[in-house]
Amino acid sequence: MTQAKEPKQKNEFMSWLVAILFGIVISFICREFLFSPLVVKGASMMPTYENQDVIIVSKISEINRFDQIVFEAPDEDEYYIKRVIGLPGDKVEMKDDILIVNNKEYEESYVKRDNNNPLQNRVTENFTLKGITGYDAVPEGYLFVLGDNRLRSSDSRHFGLIPIDSVLGESKIRIYPFSHIKLFTTSDE
Incomplete structure (x- = not known):
């Protein structure tokens, strides 16, 4: 047996x-x-993401304007998470704290603003894509990205355009902390 x-x-x-x-x-x-x-590390995407939030990044998503993407940082050995503002062919500028893409104004409800601080007139300085990058429009194969916490974000205003092939993927779900679980869609702008 x-x-x-x-x-x-x-x-x-x-x-x-x-x-x-x-x-x-x-x-x-x-x-x-x-x-x-x-x-997530840091405060550059507050209030959308807090430091130490855990997210799921989709590596097969199509990247659209206002998506939150994760990419290889151009200035250090890290990954950054930022919001796509300019796609290839887009003309981007900021004037009086209003985002203008291809001559269309967008309200950025996701941007961190301190309405209780009378000294904070605006959160994003005026700029044009040409003034920052030397290009009239975002070239093929590149993206223009900004953080939601504009006063504390290192983004395309500082390091320029990012190559699309440096993108790891799109943030789709925040899974931690459990009290703030959220599914992100492009309409969450």
Whole structure:
């Protein structure tokens, strides 16, 4: 009877081993090609994201204006999260704290403003894309990005355009803290 038990235990061990290995392979494929968790560092995207928020980044999403994307920082060995303001071909400017893309004005409800501070007349300085980057319009293969907390964000105003191929993906879901779980869509602008 002990001999019959050994092959059964060996078969059960092998089936568990195969299931675990299969799970590891599937997890690796999903993380590498579909989505990845990431911890937000800093205050540049407040109030949309707080420091230490945990998000899920979709690596297969199409990038649109006002999406929040994660990309390789051009000035350090980190990932940044910022909001896409200018897509290839877009003309971007800021005038009197009003965003203008392709001659259309946009209200930026996501931008952190301190309405209780009378000294804070505006949160974003006036600029044109040409003045910052030397280009009239965002060139093919690049994006113009800004942080939501404009007074505390290092973004395209400082380091210029970012290559599209440096984009890891789009932030889709905040999963932590649990009290602030949120699904993000482009209409959340």
